[in-house]
Structures are given as structure tokens and as C-alpha cells.
């Protein structure tokens with residue numbers, strides 16, 4: 341099994357290689373990649389080794405080829421259509437975020453059950469009533485759903501998303517939800533990120 | 548070194564114990580904790596064992612005592628004052644998020660360099676000009692800074708935050724930044740969370 345930390349670093353390498361490609365840089369060494377993203381050359385080589393042989397000893401890697409490889413490994417060689425449920429503070433920030441599109445994720449629709457929000461658009465993306473979720477997911481061939489509703493509705497929304505046919509769910513509500521085996525689930529808890537910081541501060545008695 | 552996954556689970560255990568305490572539940576077993584948060588009893592015991600002996604064999608754990616222990620381990624036994632730099636889409640969603648306050652994090656000020664935003668308030672939290680960062684951090688005794696500005700300004704803002712005296716930084720800009728040894732840094736890249744999902748889908752050839 342490939343460590344999650346490796347997948348996260350691959351994404352960072354890819355972002356860096358994309359920048360270099362734009363600057364016209366053709367070849368790069370593992371040392372130069374490590375310098376650019378703040379890691380070690382050995383870590384770069386180890387991460388890439390999970391996926392086969394890349395680059396030539398002494399010459400390094402071809403920037404464009406390596407980036408294409410990583411993009412394929414991350415499943416980003418095709419675009420992904422995303423729907424967001426919950427057009428509140430977080431949902432609307434995510435809908436308007438240009439960074440997703442740069443990585444190949446297109447938010448095609450947002451859903452809510454608040455009549456004051458339905459019918460509006462966020463950065464051109466329409467807000468539909470939650471009752472239209474199944475229809476829009478099918479029509480748009482959306483594969484990924486993002487949950488941005490309060491915790492007490494998160495499981496219910498997850499069930500809706502699974503029924504509508506999405507293959508993966510990113511859940512921002514701080515509650516434990518469950519999905520069938522064949523659906524990928526990832527939970528993001530922003531408050532926990534702060535708690536990891538305070539844990540480290542408490543450990544170092546550094547207030 | 549304590550694995551990060553353990554710290555994340557501690558936070559989830561604490562949230563669950565808080566819910567149980569509110570319902571008046573006095574004792575609980577590692578099996579019941581595992582059931583409530585979706586894990587295994589052995590994992591619960593292993594996580595807690597990093598921090599000493601809790602609970603009594605056969606009786607289980609006292610809900611309130613265990614929760615107090617975990618809260619102290621996570622450094623949450625005191626409140627933390629937080630400042631956010633960037634009052635855009637993400638910064639304003641984070642400022643208005645009630646979930647941070649529940650865990651003991653109070654956003655006391657937001658900073659921006661856009662004259663149209665300075666002087667406004669978000670949910671009662673004032674938006675100051677970035678030039679006032681040092682003064683407000685000192686006055687409010689803020690210890691944590693959150694970066695919610697575009698990538699190209701992230702390092703500059705990090706330097707400002709370090710100079711102003713914060714002890715920990717949570718960075719949402721998808722760029723590699725560096726801070727001195729004595730400052731805790733954590734990067735959150737929301738797009739990478741989607742890429743982990745697509746990596747897993749590509750692995751399972753499940754589109």
C-alpha cells in the first residue's frame with residue numbers, strides 16, 4: 341500500500357513541475373525537485389520508485405514526461421466533475437475557488453434546501469434544490485461529491501450522493517459518516533488541523 | 548514520536564466524549580468508543596496508551612475524566628486566540644465558523660490589504676489593515692495565525708505573522724512556505740484531498 345504522505349508529495353511535485361514547464365525548463369534532478377518543494381532527494385526518488393522507473397541516472401528527469409506520469413498516477417489525466425451540497429459559507433467559498441479547476445476539478449452544481457439560495461448562482465455555478473441531485477449528477481456525469489452541510493445532516497446527504505451515483509465523497513462536516521465499500525470517502529476536519537498545532541505547542545510547552 | 552493519525556483520533560474521541568457527557572453518560576468502554584467513532588477497541592487502547600494509564604480494567608473509562616485528559620493532551624485546556632490574514636472567500640468562511648469556538652479557538656481579528664474590506668466586520672470580528680497585525684496580535688495575545696491569501700503572498704504574510712509573535716501558523720495557500728524552528732507550521736491543501744480521492748479511484752479503475 342502506498343503511504344498517503346507519498347500521494348500528497350506527488351501532488352506537490354506535480355504542481356512544481358507544472359511551474360517549471362511554464363518557465364521552459366526541460367530537465368531536472370531529484371535534488372532540484374527536493375529544493376523546490378522542501379524535501380530531500382532521497383525522498384523524491386523513494387516516492388517515485390513506488391510507480392516504476394523514471395528518469396536517467398546522471399541526466400535526471402524530463403520535466404514534462406515526469407509531470408504527465410504523475411498526473412496519470414493521480415488520476416488527473418481526465419477532468420472530474422464535482423457537485424457540492426451546502427451553499428453556505430464553506431460551500432460557497434469552495435465553489436468560487438479557482439484552484440480546483442487548475443487541477444482538473446470542475447464544480448458543475450451546488451445544492452441546498454434553503455429557498456433563499458436556490459436559483460442563485462455562485463461564480464456562474466447554479467444552486468439547485470437538493471431534490472434535483474440525482475438528475476443533475478447523472479446529466480453532468482459528476483463523479484465526486486463534497487459535503488458542506490451541518491453535521492447532523494451529513495450522513496443523510498452522503499446517502500443521497502451515493503444513491504445519485506457519485507464514486508467519491510469529500511466530507512467537511514465534523515461527524516463520522518459511512519458509505520458503501522465501492523465509494524471512496526475522505527473526511528477533512530479543519531478544526532483538527534488547529535488541534536494538531538496546539539498539541540505540538542503543548543508538547544513543547546511553547547505558548 | 549506520536550503518530551499524527553493518533554492525534555487526529557484523539558480529537559475525534561474527545562468530540563464524541565463531549566456528546567456523551569452532555570447526555571449524562573458516566574462510564575464507557577474502549578469498545579463503545581470504537582463503535583461511536585468507527586474504529587477498533589484495540590486502536591482506542593493503543594492511542595490512549597501513548598499518554599499513560601487511563602480507565603480501569605473491566606469498568607472502562609470515566610467519560611468526563613478521560614475527556615479532560617485528552618483536552619489537556621491536545622493543549623485545549625486553555626482557550627486560544629487566532630488571527631486570520633485574508634478576508635476573501637475562504638478567510639470569511641473560516642471567520643464565521645462556529646466550530647472553531649466549540650473547540651476553544653476564538654478568531655479575534657481578520658486582516659486584509661483591500662481598502663473595500665478594511666473596517667467591515669464578519670460575524671462581529673473586525674477586519675483590520677495588515678499594517679496593524681503586530682499591534683493587534685500583541686494586544687489580543689493571539690498565538691495562532693491562519694493564512695488565507697493567494698499563494699504569491701503567503702511567504703510574506705508568514706514572515707509578518709512570525710514577526711508579530713504568533714507561535715503557530717495554519718497555511719491554506721497551496722505553496723511551500725518556511726518559518727523558523729520555534730514556530731509550528733501546518734499546511735492544508737484542500738485540492739490535494741480531492742487528488743487523494745482520484746488517486747484511489749484510478750487505482751481501483753473505478754470511474
Ligand SMILES: NC(=O)c1ccc[n+]([C@@H]2O[C@H](COP(=O)([O-])OP(=O)(O)OC[C@H]3O[C@@H](n4cnc5c(N)ncnc54)[C@H](O)[C@@H]3O)[C@@H](O)[C@H]2O)c1
Pocket residue numbers: 425426427428429430431451452453454457470487488489490491493496497512513514529530531640641642643644646
Ligand atoms: N465555514 C467553515 O470555514 C468551516 C470550516 C470547517 C468545517 N466546516 C463544516 O462545513 C459544514 C458547512 O459549514 P458552513 O460554515 O458553510 O455552514 P453554513 O450554515 O454557512 O452552511 C450550511 C448550508 O447547508 C445547507 N443545508 C443544510 N441542510 C441541508 C440539506 N439537508 N441539504 C442541502 N443543504 C442543506 C444550509 O441551507 C446552508 O446553506 C459544516 O458541517 C461545518 O462544520 C465549515
Ligand SMILES: NC(=O)c1ccc[n+]([C@@H]2O[C@H](COP(=O)([O-])OP(=O)(O)OC[C@H]3O[C@@H](n4cnc5c(N)ncnc54)[C@H](O)[C@@H]3O)[C@@H](O)[C@H]2O)c1
Pocket residue numbers: 433434435436437439632633634635636637638658659660661664677694695696697698700703704719720721736737738
Ligand atoms: N476558497 C477556497 O475554498 C479555497 C480552497 C482551498 C485553498 N484556498 C486558498 O486560500 C487562499 C485564499 O483563497 P480565497 O478563495 O479566499 O481567495 P480570495 O481572493 O477570495 O481572498 C484572498 C484575500 O486575501 C487578501 N490579500 C491578498 N494579499 C494580501 C496581503 N498581502 N495581506 C493581506 N491580505 C491580502 C485579498 O485582498 C483577499 O481579500 C488562496 O491561497 C487559495 O489558494 C482557498
